[in-house]
Amino acid sequence: MDKIILSPSKYVQGYNTIERLEVYTSSLGKNSLIIADDFITKIIKEPVSNSYQNSSSNILFEKFNGECSKTEINRLMEIIQQNKIDSIVGIGGGKTLDTAKAVSYYAKIPVVIVPTIASTDAPCSALSVIYTDEGVFSEYLFLSKNPDLVIMDTKIIANAPVRLLAAGMGDALATYFEARACTAANKKTMAGGTATKASAALAELCYNTLLSDGYLAKLSVENKVVTKSLENIIEANTYLSGVGFESGGLAAAHAIHNGLTVVEELHHLYHGEKVTFGVLVQLVLENAPKNEIEDVLSFCKKINLPVCFKDMGIENINKEKIYEAAKLACAEGETIYNMPFEVTVDDVYSAILTANSLGEDFSS
Incomplete structure (x- = not known):
């Protein structure tokens, strides 16, 4: 049997890295969809927006509705098609990140994973857990590759x-x-x-x-x-x-x-x-x-x-x-x-x- 090792293409960790998001993501796409729930958006919207202020890249913020379900994945897929999005950035907890990975898989675009907590080892994996709209486990979605980029902001995680x-x-x-x-x-x-x-x-x-x-x-x-x-x-x-x-x-x-x-x-x-x-x-x-x-x-x-x-x-x-x-x-x-x-x-x-x-x- 072959020996195999998988990992994200790049892993970045540092203090206030969220303020340098554009530096690390610009090579992956010029029109990025950023998904986060309301609570996380209040924390990250200003520093992320400032990061892209002098960039030729465009960003679109979209609220994550709370469940990594096929309904939510399909909704975000429509937004990607309508806005010619070429990369997706998930910022938040596990379900936000799993949704970003799933959307990346179906849309065939790069994905950036930005956990705001360090509570599991899932961010680096080629796996999303899919639930029903009611939050009941549905299936494991095995992805074709690991995330293109994982970014850990130690300041944000220290405040969790x-x-x-x-x-x-x-x-x-x-x-x-x-x-x-x-x-x-x-x-x-x-x-x-x-x-x-x-x-x-x-x-x-x-x-x-x-x-x-x-x-x-x-x-x-x-x-x-x-x-x-x-x-x-x-x-x-x-x-x-x-x-x-x-x-x-x-x-x-x-x-x-x-x-x-x-x-x-x-x-x-x-x-x-x-x-x-x-x-x-x-x-x-x-x-x-x-x-x-x-x-x-x-x-x-x-x-x-x-x-x-x-x-x-x-x-x-x-x-x-x-x-x-x-x-x-x-x-x-x-x-x-x-x-x-x-x-x-x-x-x-x-x-x-x-x-x-x-x-x-x-x-x-």
Whole structure:
């Protein structure tokens, strides 16, 4: 099987980069559509407009209506055709960015991704999650290429809620352990081949960066300031984890996340918060060394990531519901089968309950 690594064509990160947007986007098109919701537009419209003030490029702002649905994608496609748009810029959270990527795919124009939070590793990926107009999951749209440009403005991200940054670290925490499992099993990644040494190295660097800089980055965002540690974590959450997961592979941790979606009491949690617990479950499945599990538990407690059901708001565990979560985690085609050993529903059920007890004991 071929080894494959994917990444965005260019990744830019810096303080107030939003004020230099035109410098980085002008080579991609001369008529750009910029989509953002109302809240984000109030923050970015003036600096973006100023960036293009002396440029020969034209920009058109359009409100993102809140859902990455086929209706919204088709609406924006009409605007692109009517205004001869030749590139699209998505600024905001996950659904805004997924919509920009989907529109780029269908319109066959370059896309620029500008996250205003560092809560997941999705911005760098060749994937959009499509929902119905009511917000119900519809399908994954696998794109023909990764974004042409990803821009991270560290000042904007420093002013976002600290819980979002922590959730991003939870998502990134899984990258190394899942990539390690996929490599050991020689399984295919989302890039379509097996992992390269480069993607494995990025995944390990991601984990080491979380341990060394995560706590200070959390303190930075609590004070709404940018430090070297925050810069490192933004890169880890977004680029290192983004390339690491897509080209390194997913395994048990994300499958456990998917299984936990059947538990209604956990719907208030962010993606990365549930993935965090999935990491602990995967380590139990692997019978990982005690010191490795303790390192993960210690890191999670320092940045307020959940390590047991009590942390996630569940006082009394419904074991029947947990078994249903284990069954969903082991559904046909799930990434849990990328583990380098056979995994059964009973294995996952046992690991979930054991990981929960580990987390409770560590917290007490």
